[in-house]
Amino acid sequence: MNAGVEKGVAKAVTLRRNVQIELQVNGEPTEVSFAPYKTLLELLREDLDLPGTKHGCELGECGACTVLLDGEPVLSCLVLAVECAGRSVETVEGLAQGTRLHALQAALTDLGGSQCGYCTPGMLMTAKALLEREPSPSRERIREAIAGNICRCTGYQQIVDAIESAARELRAGGETAR
Amino acid sequence: MSGADKKFDVVGKARRRVDGRGKVVGQLRFADDLVLPRMLHCKLLRSPHPHAVVESVDVSRAEGHPGVHLVLTGEAFPVPYGIMPVSLDEHPLARERVRYVGDPVAAVVAKDEQSATEAIELIAVRYRPLPTIASPEEALANPEARIHDYGEQGNIHRNQAYEFGDVEGALAASDLVFEDLFFYEGNTHLPMEQQASLASVEGDGKLLLQSSTQNPHYLHRQLARVLQMPASQIRVIATPNGGGFGGKCDPGNHEFVVCKAALVLGRPVKISLTREEVFYQHRGRHPVLMKFRTGVSKDGKLTAMHLQTLLDGGAYGSHGPASTFYTGVLTPVTYQLPRFKFEACRVFTNKPACGPKRGHGTPQPRFGQEVQLDKIADKLDLDPAELRLGMVTEPGSLTASWLRVGTTGLAACIRSVVERSDWKAKHRKLPLGRGVGLACSTYMCGAGVAIYWNKMPHSAVQLLLDRSGQVTVYSGATEIGQGSDDVLAGLIAEALGIDTDAVRCITGDTGITPIDLGSYSSRVTIMMGNAALQAAGRVRDQLAAAAAEALDTLPERVVFSQGRVFAVDDAGKAMSFVEAVALAEAKFGTLSAVGSYTPPKPPGKYKGAGVGPSPAYSFSACVVETEVDPATGWIHVPKIWIAHDIGRALNPVLAKGQVIGGVYMGLGEALMEEQAFRRLPPKLSDALVHRNPSMLDYKSLTALDMPEVDVTLIEDPDPNCPYGAKEVGQGPLLPVMPALANAVYDAVGVRVDEVPVTPDKVLRALERKAKGEAARVGPEAFPEVPYPSPTFVLPPWENGDGDELKGADGKPVRRERRVATA
Amino acid sequence: MMRLPWFEYRAPRSVAEAARILAGEGPGAMLVAGGTDLLPNMKRRHQSPSTLVALRGVDELKAVANGAGLQLGAGLTLTEVVDTPAVRERYTGLWQAAAQVATPHLRNMGTLGGNVCLDTRCTYYNQSYEWRKAIDFCLKKDGETCWVATASKRCVAVSSTDTAPALIALDAKARLASVGGTREIAIADLYRNDGIDFLARKPEELLSAILLPEANGWRSCYWKLRRRGSFDFPVLGVAAAAKLAADGTVEAARIALGAVASRPFLVPKAGEALVGRKLDDAAIGEVAGAVASRAKPMDNADMNLYWRKEVVSAFTTYALRELRGDDMRAERLRTARQALAA
Structure with missing residues (x-):
């Protein structure tokens, strides 16, 4: 069995040097230097001091690391950080305006859609993209949209309630809540 | 403390939870979000063998890898640990033996995770493989090679038997005896947050561990033990847990390792487990094989039950001794059961250790019991709901095993789901392929005894008030997402007539908060809550005394409500809460109070009577509707109704969320969640590996798979609980699995006596039915288990005294073990 | 966290350029577009390309x-x-x-x-490097035996x-x-x-x-x-x-x-x-x-x-x-x- 130890280990030794890119993070132009093997998830959490984006598997199997890349929800654990040059990234930290919560944030916590809170950042970003594209989604459409975000606490029902409620509020013109 | 007729300001009102805002703005710091200056990163090397002797570990190449600061092996940890004092059988890093694939062997601390990961591969370990024990049957058949050198015998970890009244006699006298075998596959918690821990040496030279743990107090004790340091030199902060469900109750190998590394290096050391490693840490649901022999009268009353269980414990003790008890002890709480016999055995196997998961040990027998009841109702041609309503336990009654039932809303729960689901119009009346199933359950509101023997309180709360009107509450209770901080703030706010905004919660920090045993066994609302109300009551007395003087009234006439303090009979005599605090501070000095809670002594006196008693029990009833395709066995669940006897809902939004969340996890277990293993062909390999250690392969229901749940909260305040509030975190999971299995039967007429209930099993049962064979899939045999002679206790109604039967010599009389003949 | 191994990143702007890089780099190079198949595989060390040829900019x-x-x-x-x-x-x-x-x-x-x-899949293959070590690997990657069909000479992923x-x-x-x-x-x-x-x-x-x-x-x-x-x-x-x-x-x-x-x-x-x-x-x-x-x-x-x-x-x-x-x-x-x- 010990023979297996050497198998499969990368043989090529690559030159180990940081790379540097510029991108927009939550609307701010940002310059950052990082190890090129890093994903957007690692870049945000480790190099941009934005740990609000969570990790649950790092293999694209849970949705916890969802961020918006050029407005689309993607899994930051499978986005190469070098591929974010010149692009726009939105994370949960950029959702509130100052201290005023986005309608989705307020609804999610007020209606029970956030228990342990770990899937919450990813869920919020997914929901934001949905409501920007479809202002009045049915419960079924909401479930389809969040089907890539696993939540172990809520059973999703109160999350769906919250997204429905926030959609109503946003349609009525409310941008933010307390 | 029931306050049954009190009008509430805070309790019962839907509120934003006190920790809610931090979660939605991404500000809440989970353990892996913490960063300290000079922080290093740790990775563990884990065993690729299920069972082997560690002959040597060569770390020299790893130590020389760029960026590596430290490599640790088992030599660093001579002292073993374990969550229960009777099972101190783990080492942070293996010393002589590895017992499952994933057992930690060595650790690397490096400048970053990448370097640590690379260095791990450079450690050379020589193993001498030992025979693999893959199943309980193999464990029973192979006393050698012994996985541990302690336990009952061979590879049996725990083995026990209790008999409450003459069960064989009662079965012989019964109109009918039902004998059924059930199997419940293991599954795991799968919290979204992978465990992470950050250890550091603080400026004062003391060790600080910030970790995703449900039980900082027990962890604190074990750290002192393993690190051989005074507990006063160690501080454990439970970071907010990104879900626990029981998975973060045991101390983890990684927690000791980072502490040791931080102490050696004098620098902060962090570890963050990968998802696969979380599956190895496990401590989840035990796979349990069960045999039920249940006697009933023709009119549908239970006469006696003989329950046998066999638990696959995995490689370590963990909570196993308690888990073993829990596969039986709560069985008699739901329905009147005159006599009860319970035999349980837990074996060691070469898999990650099982332990407590939401419902701890009780979902398995509840599944068997509730499916068997469905079979009994079918045979007796009774409505399953009516059958259950005819035999629910009485409030305040004792069970045959001497558990005090307390308040019970079970009948109300059953009536609620029957009505809301339109049960009478559906059960046995829907067309082929559609069905409904019903099941019930109960759960404890906190274990009656602590994990280690002591006479001290189970929970304590300290309150500190000052003239600013600020109320700070300190408690060792741990927020795992269930809302314990909100319960704490809500109860204090209610008692002092203020808003939860005015309450600051400091929780889960062994350095500054009074001890609470932890977030397990659904104990926090009741135990922390009662301690909080005691502390609040004491402060309130001081505030009332000071306010009464100023308002020219009597202290007992002072009312606290909505931030105001006033005389009950003269609303003109009033002041603000802040003013009252200032007056009391002037009168009594700095305002502070502590409260603590110790559960009542259980009625049972026999050895083992400590597992099962609780200050109160919650009850649930559930109806699941299914659509089952007779051609494929495919199971679709369009709707679930559940009613939960919560005593009182402190914050209905959170309470409802706990219920739906429990249903979610229960439905996942019922349909697809499995912690399953692959044994490679023994002729070719010793390997025994986890089948599905990933979020993709371990199937957690998505938003598309989860039906809408209709929730009813039955509120019948329990006098032992704070404002009457019982638990809600675990109970609602329990009836879902049997209700689903019963609904599948109602839809297509076949029994799957096994969890999970999957379409292939349904189809196999349908094929058997078509061939005229038994329309059932499930275990076919129960192995011969060398259970001991039972401890014999007379039930309360047979003139028992709660103690085991003793002979003239004062020694317990062991009943001769009688093996039933089929 | 699971992390990618080190690699060199190339970002051609045209199909022709991508094809040239691919031809020049030989078997050490792999194409990546969305990354949802390759990157998890790289994190589990199924593939450790020295060069990634990214197609996003084409x-x-x-x-x-x-x-x-x-x-x-x-x-x-x-x-x-x-x-x-x-x-x-x-x-x-x-x-x-x-x-x-x-x-x-x-x-x-x-x-x-x-x-x-999409790479073919198998429950013995789509596992971490450490997991695969525990079964002494398999035919598809680094091993000699197909554990799905032990007599098979062909990988059945x-x-x-x-x-x-x-x-x-x-x-x-x-x-x-x-x-x-x-x-x-x-x-x-x-x-x-x-x-x-x-x-x-x-x-x-x-x-x-x-x-x-x-x-x-x-x-x-x-x-x-x-x-x-x-x-x-x-x-x-x-x-x-x-x-x-x-x-x-x-x-x-x-x-x-x-x-x-x-x-x-x-x-x-x-x-x-x-x-x-x-x-x-x-x-x-x-x-x-x-x-x-x-x-x-x-x-x-x-x-x-x-x-x-x-x-x-x-x-x-x-x-x-x-x-x-x-x-x-x-x-x-x-x-x-x-x-x-x-």
Whole structure:
């Protein structure tokens, strides 16, 4: 069995040097230097001091690391950080305006859609993209949209309630809540 | 403390939870979000063998890898640990033996995770493989090679038997005896947050561990033990847990390792487990094989039950001794059961250790019991709901095993789901392929005894008030997402007539908060809550005394409500809460109070009577509707109704969320969640590996798979609980699995006596039915288990005294073990 | 956290440039588009390319061209494929397949080309390096034994692409580009029944486009079997396409299966058996049985393999009934959790 130890280990030794890119993070132009093997998830959490984006598997199997890349929800654990040059990234930290919560944030916590809170950042970003594209989604459409975000606490029902409620509020013109 | 007729300001009102805002703005710091200056990163090397002797570990190449600061092996940890004092059988890093694939062997601390990961591969370990024990049957058949050198015998970890009244006699006298075998596959918690821990040496030279743990107090004790340091030199902060469900109750190998590394290096050391490693840490649901022999009268009353269980414990003790008890002890709480016999055995196997998961040990027998009841109702041609309503336990009654039932809303729960689901119009009346199933359950509101023997309180709360009107509450209770901080703030706010905004919660920090045993066994609302109300009551007395003087009234006439303090009979005599605090501070000095809670002594006196008693029990009833395709066995669940006897809902939004969340996890277990293993062909390999250690392969229901749940909260305040509030975190999971299995039967007429209930099993049962064979899939045999002679206790109604039967010599009389003949 | 190994990153701007890099770097280089297949594999050390040739910046891979049929750039994300009106209107089977890949997020990232070239999967292979060490590896990567079939000399890892069976049923072609030029082959010929060497793409070639023939009169559908309503790879995919006369008589039909072998494949006899008949229950039943006999699932994917074989007939029936015009939304909702009505 010990023979297996050497198998499969990368043989090529690559030159180990940081790379540097510029991108927009939550609307701010940002310059950052990082190890090129890093994903957007690692870049945000480790190099941009934005740990609000969570990790649950790092293999694209849970949705916890969802961020918006050029407005689309993607899994930051499978986005190469070098591929974010010149692009726009939105994370949960950029959702509130100052201290005023986005309608989705307020609804999610007020209606029970956030228990342990770990899937919450990813869920919020997914929901934001949905409501920007479809202002009045049915419960079924909401479930389809969040089907890539696993939540172990809520059973999703109160999350769906919250997204429905926030959609109503946003349609009525409310941008933010307390 | 029931306050049954009190009008509430805070309790019962839907509120934003006190920790809610931090979660939605991404500000809440989970353990892996913490960063300290000079922080290093740790990775563990884990065993690729299920069972082997560690002959040597060569770390020299790893130590020389760029960026590596430290490599640790088992030599660093001579002292073993374990969550229960009777099972101190783990080492942070293996010393002589590895017992499952994933057992930690060595650790690397490096400048970053990448370097640590690379260095791990450079450690050379020589193993001498030992025979693999893959199943309980193999464990029973192979006393050698012994996985541990302690336990009952061979590879049996725990083995026990209790008999409450003459069960064989009662079965012989019964109109009918039902004998059924059930199997419940293991599954795991799968919290979204992978465990992470950050250890550091603080400026004062003391060790600080910030970790995703449900039980900082027990962890604190074990750290002192393993690190051989005074507990006063160690501080454990439970970071907010990104879900626990029981998975973060045991101390983890990684927690000791980072502490040791931080102490050696004098620098902060962090570890963050990968998802696969979380599956190895496990401590989840035990796979349990069960045999039920249940006697009933023709009119549908239970006469006696003989329950046998066999638990696959995995490689370590963990909570196993308690888990073993829990596969039986709560069985008699739901329905009147005159006599009860319970035999349980837990074996060691070469898999990650099982332990407590939401419902701890009780979902398995509840599944068997509730499916068997469905079979009994079918045979007796009774409505399953009516059958259950005819035999629910009485409030305040004792069970045959001497558990005090307390308040019970079970009948109300059953009536609620029957009505809301339109049960009478559906059960046995829907067309082929559609069905409904019903099941019930109960759960404890906190274990009656602590994990280690002591006479001290189970929970304590300290309150500190000052003239600013600020109320700070300190408690060792741990927020795992269930809302314990909100319960704490809500109860204090209610008692002092203020808003939860005015309450600051400091929780889960062994350095500054009074001890609470932890977030397990659904104990926090009741135990922390009662301690909080005691502390609040004491402060309130001081505030009332000071306010009464100023308002020219009597202290007992002072009312606290909505931030105001006033005389009950003269609303003109009033002041603000802040003013009252200032007056009391002037009168009594700095305002502070502590409260603590110790559960009542259980009625049972026999050895083992400590597992099962609780200050109160919650009850649930559930109806699941299914659509089952007779051609494929495919199971679709369009709707679930559940009613939960919560005593009182402190914050209905959170309470409802706990219920739906429990249903979610229960439905996942019922349909697809499995912690399953692959044994490679023994002729070719010793390997025994986890089948599905990933979020993709371990199937957690998505938003598309989860039906809408209709929730009813039955509120019948329990006098032992704070404002009457019982638990809600675990109970609602329990009836879902049997209700689903019963609904599948109602839809297509076949029994799957096994969890999970999957379409292939349904189809196999349908094929058997078509061939005229038994329309059932499930275990076919129960192995011969060398259970001991039972401890014999007379039930309360047979003139028992709660103690085991003793002979003239004062020694317990062991009943001769009688093996039933089929 | 699981992390990628070190690699060199190259970002060509054209297909020609990508092809040149690929030819120059040799086997140490790998193509990456959406990254949803390769990056998890790299994190688990299935592949450790020294160079990643990223196709994200190659605009021509995003082209959609209507003409005789429909040309879809291999670099279109699956979401973009789903949102292409021509796909939804004329190539329903592809639309239903693309709409059921993984999750909405992964469809925003993963590309059509990536799904077509998806690495074969196996429960003994799609595990971490440490896990695979515990079984002394397997035939597909670093080991000598196929643990699914220990006597097998061939890796039996399963093809798990959803779009490929749909494209086979639709008789699509793949365009492959290399420094030597481009060539077009039938999608069905892109695959080999070998879990390791499962693509007929040469190492120096890259998939640049998918070419769909004119849809005139053809209707198509795709039925996917998986445990959950999202995330999961197929454990069975049934794609069917048929050209029906005005009276419902089948003029031509093609049925393809996915996730029951190391490649997706056409069942020619099934399609031929339908020609000249109406899609009545008798014809559907006969053909469904014939299709089911071709499925050879192995114990290397989710769910019980015998059951997976048993339900092929039912899923083929659903597909043919949908082609006939039956309202299958209720069945879709039960199995796929989505109506997927075009």
